[in-house]
Amino acid sequence: MVNNPKDSNTEEKILHTAMEVFVEKGLLGARMQEIADRAGINKALLHYYFRTKERLYSHIFQFILKKSAGDIIELLNSNLPFEDLLKNFISKYIDIVHKNHRIPLFIMKELSSGGNTVKEVVKNVFNIKNTEELPAIRIFKNAMEEGRIVTMDPRQIIITVIGACLFYFIGEPIIRTILIDENNFDRDQFIKERKKAVFDIVYYGLVPRGENK
Amino acid sequence: MVNNPKDSNTEEKILHTAMEVFVEKGLLGARMQEIADRAGINKALLHYYFRTKERLYSHIFQFILKKSAGDIIELLNSNLPFEDLLKNFISKYIDIVHKNHRIPLFIMKELSSGGNTVKEVVKNVFNIKNTEELPAIRIFKNAMEEGRIVTMDPRQIIITVIGACLFYFIGEPIIRTILIDENNFDRDQFIKERKKAVFDIVYYGLVPRGENK
DNA sequence: ATTTAATTTAACCAAACGGTTAAAATATAT
DNA sequence: ATATATTTTAACCGTTTGGTTAAATTAAAT
Numbered sequence: 001m002v003n004n005p006k007d008s009n010t011e012e013k014i015l016h017t018a019m020e021v022f023v024e025k026g027l028l029g030a031r032m033q034e035i036a037d038r039a040g041i042n043k044a045l046l047h048y049y050f051r052t053k054e055r056l057y058s059h060i061f062q063f064i065l066k067k068s069a070g071d072i073i074e075l076l077n078s079n080l081p082f083e084d085l086l087k088n089f090i091s092k093y094i095d096i097v098h099k100n101h102r103i104p105l106f107i108m109k110e111l112s113s114g115g116n117t118v119k120e121v122v123k124n125v126f127n128i129k130n131t132e133e134l135p136a137i138r139i140f141k142n143a144m145e146e147g148r149i150v151t152m153d154p155r156q157i158i159i160t161v162i163g164a165c166l167f168y169f170i171g172e173p174i175i176r177t178i179l180i181d182e183n184n185f186d187r188d189q190f191i192k193e194r195k196k197a198v199f200d201i202v203y204y205g206l207v208p209r210g211e212n213k
Numbered sequence: 214m215v216n217n218p219k220d221s222n223t224e225e226k227i228l229h230t231a232m233e234v235f236v237e238k239g240l241l242g243a244r245m246q247e248i249a250d251r252a253g254i255n256k257a258l259l260h261y262y263f264r265t266k267e268r269l270y271s272h273i274f275q276f277i278l279k280k281s282a283g284d285i286i287e288l289l290n291s292n293l294p295f296e297d298l299l300k301n302f303i304s305k306y307i308d309i310v311h312k313n314h315r316i317p318l319f320i321m322k323e324l325s326s327g328g329n330t331v332k333e334v335v336k337n338v339f340n341i342k343n344t345e346e347l348p349a350i351r352i353f354k355n356a357m358e359e360g361r362i363v364t365m366d367p368r369q370i371i372i373t374v375i376g377a378c379l380f381y382f383i384g385e386p387i388i389r390t391i392l393i394d395e396n397n398f399d400r401d402q403f404i405k406e407r408k409k410a411v412f413d414i415v416y417y418g419l420v421p422r423g424e425n426k
Numbered sequence: 427a428t429t430t431a432a433t434t435t436a437a438c439c440a441a442a443c444g445g446t447t448a449a450a451a452t453a454t455a456t
Numbered sequence: 457a458t459a460t461a462t463t464t465t466a467a468c469c470g471t472t473t474g475g476t477t478a479a480a481t482t483a484a485a486t
Contacts, residue, residue, distance in 0.1 A: 010432080010433085024326075025326065026239075026241070026326070028239070028241040028242050029241055029326065031472090031473075031474090032473080032474060032475085033473080033474095041433075041434090042433075042434060042435075042436095043474090043475085044433080044434075044435080044436095044475095044476085044477090045432080045433055045434075047474085047475065047476080048432080048433080051475090052474080052475080053473095053474065053475090102325070105321060105322070105325050107387070108318060108383055108384055108387075109318070109322055111384070111386040111387050112315065112318050112386070113237075113238065113239070113242065122387060122390045122391060123390065131391075131392060131393065131394050134391070134392070137392075150413075152410060152413070153406060153410065155392050155393065156406060156407060156410035156411075157410070157414070158392065159377075159380055159381050159384075159388060159392070159407070160377045160380075160410065160411060160414055162380060162384075163376045163377045163378075163379065163380025163381070163384075164372075164373045164376045164377055164380075165376075166376065166380065167372055167373075167375060167376025167377075167379065167380060168372050168376070170321055170383070171321055171324070171372075171375075171376075173324040173325065174320070174321070174324050174335060175372060177335045177336065178335060178344075178347070179344060179347070179350075179368050179371065179372070180344065180368065181344050193366060193369060194369060194372070197365060197366065197369035197370070197373065198369075198373060200363075200365070200418065201370070201373055201414065201415055201418035201419065202414055202418060203418070204417065204418045204419075204422070205413065205414035205415060205416070205417045205418030205419075206414065206417075206418075209417070209422075223462080223463085244442090244443075244444095245443075245444065245445085246442095246443080246444095254463075254464090255463075255464060255465075255466095256444090256445085257445095257446085257447090257463080257464075257465080257466090258462080258463055258464075260444085260445065260446080261462080261463080264445090265444080265445080266443095266444065266445090
């Protein structure tokens with residue numbers, strides 16, 4: 001009744017449900033019982049698959065981290081000219097975060113408390129040897145060498161872009177309380193405008209004065 | 214021995230310690246026993262002052278929220294010209310966050326999970342009647358009317374500036390893992406450069422083309 | 427048909443934790 | 457000196473929670 005048999009195996013169902021619960025409530029707030037209930041199974045079976053809460057959590061955290069990293073890397077793999085690349089990145093990145101708006105905060109929560117195994121995972125996923133050679137860094141360095149943008153530490157640009165893209169979703173509750181009139185708010189439209197605003201500010205903040213490309 | 218008598222009253226010591234612990238570990242992660250221990254008192258006395266964990270937490274959360282709001286409002290109260298005002302705001306805001314780098318994430322954590330009483334507090338502190346009349350909104354609208362910056366939804370600008378200022382501190386662990394070579398990193402210098410980068414990108418992203426003021 | 431794996435049921439355990447209580451001790455104020 | 461407020465000690469309680477266990481049941485594989 002609750003289980004549509006054969007439509008997915010139990011392990012996937014557990015992982016899917018556990019991800020929801022962990023993202024909603026964090027490691028400490030999540031309850032094994034709730035995960036079991038929402039997955040339509042019982043607690044015994046849950047422990048039968050993933051021995052402990054920590055093992056289950058670690059599984060899911062790594063999955064989310066890898067997925068997020070993969071999403072970003074994918075966005076950078078294109079041969080568009082700088083302007084289009086930046087516009088594309090901002091638009092698609094905001095789309096991704098929009099569809100998974102709890103993920104960034106979830107990741108940062110865990111990073112702030114401990115972050116032991118995290119660094120391993122991150123280094124593993126990104127396969128970092130030389131920070132100079134990161135795709136994102138190269139993209140901005142190239143644009144600088146070609147004179148398309150002003151000279152500036154590329155890391156500062158990256159932090160600015162990601163921060164500008166993420167912050168609305170991380171801080172949405174407080175932003176809406178303070179900044180937005182709820183009686184007259186079209187969220188989808190606002191997010192669409194957000195893409196344009198981030199691009200306009202960053203792009204025209206980087207392009208040298210006196211040349212419009 | 215542990216208590217330096219008379220150098221501070223117990224209630225303040227509790228609040229101070231509890232703030233540390235809550236900010237470090239969140240509501241669920243914090244332990245009343247640990248707060249008592251680190252405050253140099255016992256659990257009974259802790260409950261004698263603040264009956265429940267929730268009461269103590271609520272106290273501290275509101276305090277932090279008010280302080281943070283107050284900090285921002287204070288930064289906006291000056292009659293500097295737009296360029297200086299923006300530069301000043303970014304610099305001082307980053308300084309504040311730098312000294313309390315766990316606070317923003319702490320606030321956002323709680324806002325994401327529940328945010329019941331929060332809206333009350335926020336509305337109370339900011340005394341919001343008309344979002345159009347917020348100081349920050351007015352500042353950008355004035356600059357637009359004076360032709361100093363391009364026309365754009367001021368809310369988008371604000372979100373971009375705050376996001377750019379905050380994100381390094383919120384995401385520092387992951388940023389340092391991915392983006393920064395730890396063998397050759399001067400954090401204070403990087404944060405100093407961060408101020409300039411945020412200002413340059415935002416300011417020149419807003420100033421109309423063809424006029425250098 | 428028989429073995430093996432997946433799943434349920436339901437009871438149970440130990441530890442952690444928030445909170446209480448009562449009694450004594452210490453300090454502060456009057 | 458006496459009353460009042462603060463602080464300690466230490467034991468205790470009820471609940472929640474992660475995790476276990478054992479036995480039975482059902483489904484899948486050989």
